[in-house]
Structures are given as C-alpha cells and as structure tokens.
Amino acid sequence: MELLEVRNLSKYYKTFSLENISFTLPKGYIMGYVGQNGAGKSTTLNLITNICKCNGGEIYVNGITCMEDEIHYKEYIGYIGDEFYFPDNFRVRDIRRVMGDFYSSFSTEKFDELTKRWKLDEKLQLKEFSRGMKVKLMFASVLARDTKLLVLDEATNGLDPVVRAEVLKLLQEYIADGERSVIFSTHILSDLEQIADYVYFIHEGKTVLYDSKDDLMESFLLVKGERRAISARLQKELIGIIDNAYGFEAILPSDKADLLTNEFHFEKPTIDQIVIHYIDEKER
Amino acid sequence: MKTLYFTKIDYIRSRTQLYLISVILAVVIMILKFITDGTDVMVFLYGIFITIVFSTVPFGNCSRKDAGFLQLLPATVWHRVLGRFLFGLSLLMIGSAISAGCMVVYRLYVGAEENVIVLPFCMIILSVGLVFITVQYIALYLVGENYGAQFLSLVRMIPGMCFFFGSMKLLEEARQNPESAMKLLELISDRPYVISLGSIVIALAVMAAGVVLCVKMTEKRDY
Numbered sequence: 001m002e003l004l005e006v007r008n009l010s011k012y013y014k015t016f017s018l019e020n021i022s023f024t025l026p027k028g029y030i031m032g033y034v035g036q037n038g039a040g041k042s043t044t045l046n047l048i049t050n051i052c053k054c055n056g057g058e059i060y061v062n063g064i065t066c067m068e069d070e071i072h073y074k075e076y077i078g079y080i081g082d083e084f085y086f087p088d089n090f091r092v093r094d095i096r097r098v099m100g101d102f103y104s105s106f107s108t109e110k111f112d113e114l115t116k117r118w119k120l121d122e123k124l125q126l127k128e129f130s131r132g133m134k135v136k137l138m139f140a141s142v143l144a145r146d147t148k149l150l151v152l153d154e155a156t157n158g159l160d161p162v163v164r165a166e167v168l169k170l171l172q173e174y175i176a177d178g179e180r181s182v183i184f185s186t187h188i189l190s191d192l193e194q195i196a197d198y199v200y201f202i203h204e205g206k207t208v209l210y211d212s213k214d215d216l217m218e219s220f221l222l223v224k225g226e227r228r229a230i231s232a233r234l235q236k237e238l239i240g241i242i243d244n245a246y247g248f249e250a251i252l253p254s255d256k257a258d259l260l261t262n263e264f265h266f267e268k269p270t271i272d273q274i275v276i277h278y279i280d281e282k283e284r
Numbered sequence: 285m286k287t288l289y290f291t292k293i294d295y296i297r298s299r300t301q302l303y304l305i306s307v308i309l310a311v312v313i314m315i316l317k318f319i320t321d322g323t324d325v326m327v328f329l330y331g332i333f334i335t336i337v338f339s340t341v342p343f344g345n346c347s348r349k350d351a352g353f354l355q356l357l358p359a360t361v362w363h364r365v366l367g368r369f370l371f372g373l374s375l376l377m378i379g380s381a382i383s384a385g386c387m388v389v390y391r392l393y394v395g396a397e398e399n400v401i402v403l404p405f406c407m408i409i410l411s412v413g414l415v416f417i418t419v420q421y422i423a424l425y426l427v428g429e430n431y432g433a434q435f436l437s438l439v440r441m442i443p444g445m446c447f448f449f450g451s452m453k454l455l456e457e458a459r460q461n462p463e464s465a466m467k468l469l470e471l472i473s474d475r476p477y478v479i480s481l482g483s484i485v486i487a488l489a490v491m492a493a494g495v496v497l498c499v500k501m502t503e504k505r506d507y
Contacts, residue, residue: 050355051506070359071358071359074359075358086353087296087353090296097292097296102286
C-alpha cells in the first residue's frame with residue numbers, strides 16, 4: 001500500500017516552476033529526493049507538509065489529502081528541516097508542552113527518554129543549542145509522536161559523522177515495522193546510498209530520474225577511457241562526458257553496453273556519479 | 285481548544301516582554317509624581333499604550349522558519365489567526381488590570397481624588413486600544429508574517445504613539461476648552477455605561493471582522 005502519493009504536482013513562482021511531479025512511496029520504504037540547490041527539492045517537501053500551497057496536483061498521505069482533513073493529515077507527518085524551526089526563546093519544556101497540546105499521539109515519556117538519552121539541556125534556551133542538539137531536538141519531537149511519514153529536508157547537513165550515522169540508524173529503525181515511510185532530500189549522496197530504497201532526481205523543477213535505488217544503479221554504467229576512442233554512436237548515448245587528466249568519464253545506459261569496446265573501462269556507478277553526470281548533461 | 289493553544293504559544297514567546305509591563309508602569313508612576321498636572325487616567329493611558337506595543341511581539345519573533353513551525357502544527361488557519369487575536373485581546377485585558385492597579389497606587393501615592401467618570405472613560409480607552417490592536421494585526425498579516433519582523437518596528441510604534449499622544453492631546457484640549465469638554469463629559473456622564481459598553485461592543489465587532497479578514501488574507505499564503 002502507498003503511504004505517500006504525489007500526482008501531477010505543480011507550483012509556479014516568478015523565476016521558478018515545479019512541473020508535474022508524480023511519484024508514490026510505499027509503506028516501509030525510504031525515498032531519497034535529490035537535485036542541485038534550487039532544483040525544487042524543498043519546494044516539493046514544503047508542498048507535502050502544506051507549508052506551501054500547490055497550484056496544481058494532489059498529495060495523499062495515508063490516503064487523505066490536506067484539503068480533506070488538514071488536522072489528521074498533519075498528524076501523520078513529521079517534518080525536520082535544514083533550518084531549526086522552533087522559536088529561539090523556547091526551552092525543551094516549552095516544546096514538550098506545545099507538542100503535548102497539539103498532537104494527540106505525543107508521548108511525554110518517549111520525548112523525555114529521547115531528550116535524556118541525547119543530553120538535551122532542559123534549562124537552556126534553544127538559541128544556545130548547537131546544530132547537532134537542534135537536529136536531535138527536532139527528531140525527539142517527531143519520534144515521540146505516532147507519525148506515518150517522516151519528511152526530512154537536508155536534515156543531516158552540517159552534522160558531524162557520528163551524529164549523522166546515529167540519524168541514519170534512527171531512520172532505519174523508524175521504518176522497521178513496515179507501516180511508516182521516509183522521504184528525505186540531501187546533498188550527501190553517500191547517506192542516500194546507505195539507506196534509500198527509492199531515488200527521485202529532480203532538475204530545474206522537472207523529473208529526471210525516478211526508480212528504486214538498486215534498479216537505478218543497475219541501469220547505468222560508469223564509463224572511462226580516452227576521448228578519441230568514442231564513436232559517433234557512443235557519443236550520442238553517453239551522458240555527461242567530463243574530461244579529466246586520464247581521458248573522460250561519463251555514464252551510459254546499461255542496455256547500450258554493446259557499444260563499448262575493450263578500449264573502455266566500465267563499472268557500476270554510485271548515485272553520486274549518476275547525478276553529477278546527469279546534471280553536467282543538462283547544464284550543457 | 286487549539287485556538288487557546290496558539291494563544292499559549294504567543295504567551296510563551298512574549299514572556300519577557302510581559303514582565304516588563306509592570307516594571308515600566310512602576311517607572312511611569314514615579315515620573316508622574318513629578319508632573320504636577322498629571323492625572324490617574326494618564327497612568328491607565330500609558331499602560332494601554334505599552335500593551336498595544338507589546339501585543340505585536342509574537343509577530344516580531346515570527347521569522348520565516350518560526351512561521352513554518354506554526355504551519356506544521358495540526359490546526360487550521362482559523363485556529364492560528366483566532367489564537368493570535370485572542371492573545372492581543374487577553375493581553376489588553378491583563379494590561380488594563382495592571383494599569384488599573386497602578387492607577388490606584390498612583391492615587392494613594394499622589395493623593396488624587398476619585399472621579400466617577402474615570403471607569404467609563406477607561407473603558408472607552410480600552411475599546412480604542414482594541415481597535416488599534418486589530419488595525420496593527422491586519423497590517424502585519426497583510427504584509428505577511430515572514431516579513432513582519434522588518435515591518436514590525438514601524439507598526440509597533442506608530443499606532444501606539446498615535447493612540448497615546450492623541451489621547452493626551454484630547455485631555456489637553458479638554459483643559460483648554462472646558463465648555464466643549466464638559467458637554468462631552470456630560471454626554472458620557474448621562475449614560476456612562478451605555479456609551480462605554482457600546483464602545484467595547486463596537487471594538488469587539490471590529491476585532492471579529494479583523495479575524496475574518498486576516499484568515500482570508502493568509503489561508504492561501506506560502507511560508
């Protein structure tokens with residue numbers, strides 16, 4: 001069953017538009033939402049959380065739209081952004097009170113357990129928290145509720161490797177019961193490779209790639225070799241040819257592998273490499 | 285209930301400023317002691333002026349990210365806007381109570397006499413304060429909560445100052461033209477509670493209209 005369904009989502013700004021974004025995310029899976037700065041990642045996630053209003057299309061979370069039932073729709077979603085969104089003059093106890101007031105599923109015990117485990121000081125104002133502490137507090141406020149969908153907008157940016165690893169572990173624990181899902185945008189594609197089941201790649205507001213991570217990595221080859229060895233047919237099929245000190249590097253759809261001669265080296269690309277070469281191709 | 289929770293959030297965010305109301309009023313009483321022609325109504329006026337200024341504090345703390353936090357909470361735009369207006373209304377009530385207390389302290393301190401017309405007069409001041417808060421909130425919602433912080437310093441000071449200095453000017457006029465002032469006072473003293481309660485009802489109606497207007501302005505807005 002689909003937990004998140006996005007149909008023909010559009011949003012128009014003066015200098016940017018998001019056009020016809022569609023995807024589904026089944027229960028128990030993690031989707032990585034990737035693209036350059038300004039590609040439309042945060043816009044999409046803001047539309048899902050209803051922080052922004054769409055100009056077209058529909059979003060279903062656990063079978064309902066925000067228009068149908070705004071309160072339950074928002075109860076299902078847990079959001080953690082790149083920016084810390086709690087007011088700076090709040091303390092941990094204020095967050096506990098506000099969350100307890102608004103969310104029917106908020107567990108004070110669970111929240112206290114997480115804040116104690118992460119040593120989040122009750123007495124400090126939140127403006128005195130470090131970036132890592134702020135991210136942990138956002139996680140504590142979300143994980144203390146019975147959410148269905150976790151939306152993370154570059155939440156792991158600026159975290160040290162230890163905290164980042166801890167966050168990734170949390171995400172895997174979060175979906176472990178097969179009833180909940182995560183959609184997250186990040187520039188750290190190694191994180192994505194570690195935990196994502198699906199990858200959605202967006203560029204300038206339009207869909208570039210959308211597939212399961214394993215299928216996506218199987219669908220391409222990373223090709224290396226010398227420029228002079230590229231035939232005209234191969235040139236047409238190569239995506240994002242980047243010259244380097246040893247020749248060139250590009251990606252090639254796996255079903256075109258017969259175009260490669262033994263003059264080339266090829267290997268399975270990482271998500272990072274697929275994204276870099278696609279962006280290079282689109283920027284030309 | 286969610287409306288009241290939004291009001292509570294605004295109180296948590298403004299708690300420092302709330303403590304200041306009493307402190308500032310205490311200073312005002314001290315200053316008025318040295319002004320020979322000061323009146324107890326001036327203490328009340330000043331209290332309402334400070335409250336009008338502080339009623340915009342939640343907009344000042346409302347950066348883009350904070351506005352996003354409020355948007356994420358499971359509630360409707362009606363809950364959010366009504367909660368904010370209830371904050372303004374309840375703050376004005378608290379401000380009035382503190383100011384009334386300070387008036388009594390001032391009377392004891394300076395030895396001023398009690399005047400029967402003071403209560404209805406204060407209620408009229410209160411209703412004018414409500415209208416000023418409504419106008420401020422409409423202006424800040426119109427500009428957008430995201431940009432409220434920049435616009436705030438202007439909106440925060442101008443209406444409050446117009447209210448305070450306008451009222452002071454009226455008091456001054458009344459002193460200079462006692463005949464016309466007497467006519468007005470007679471009008472009020474003939475039906476003191478009809479006029480003062482009427483002004484409160486009108487102010488509340490203006491505030492209700494302000495809530496509807498602000499909901500309509502913000503329901504399609506991005507954060």
